[in-house]
Amino acid sequence: EVQLVESGGGLVKPGGSLRLSCTGSGFTFHTFTINWVRQAPGKGLEWVSSITSSSYFTFYTDSVRGRFTVSRDDAKNSLYLQMDSLRAEDTAVYYCARDCEGNCYSAFDYWGQGTLVTVSA
């Protein structure tokens, strides 16, 4: 069974840092592009970042580029999101989501349960 489990969320002050983790199981983690998607309270989904297999490419949405860094450790089946210079508008549930398997593109077929990040003084 494919599973993704996020951790590391919490309460942080504006300007602070937080590191999220996502651990995958039940699939060959190192062969998949993995994404971070966030959802602010009561709002819609927003794609945040992606990292391809072997960390060849990383992508970021404009609002986090230069502040967030995505990385992966395939030996640990783990994905990370280092979040620096956090702002109130970064408050959201952060999901990790796997790119779809097979002949498809930019679709996310498995999602974790999410971890809540709250940025507040």
Next chain:
Amino acid sequence: QSALTQPASVSGSPGQSITISCTGTSSDVGGYNYVSWYQQQPGKVPKLIIYDVTNRPSGVSNRFSGSKSGNTASLTISGLQADDEGDYYCSSYTTTDTHVLFGGGTQVTVL
């Protein structure tokens, strides 16, 4: 980069069909067949229901179907059921640095 445009809400009676639109540009929806749709029921994680414009993942009901014309993609739910209530989001690959765009979401209500 702006989000893809979806109607805020759509409603229908049980058994009816409804269609949700998703409008983008030639840099995303119109330029590539990489549009996906997600269902998010209250308190739950998003679920992929359509990928690459028209394809359904294994296990997804054939009451859900997708299409595209120009810069607008559409999701049709036929034979509407109470369990279909929730929020629906489109997404698309984009050639901009953003890489993936979501729509603002559409709340589906079964009357």
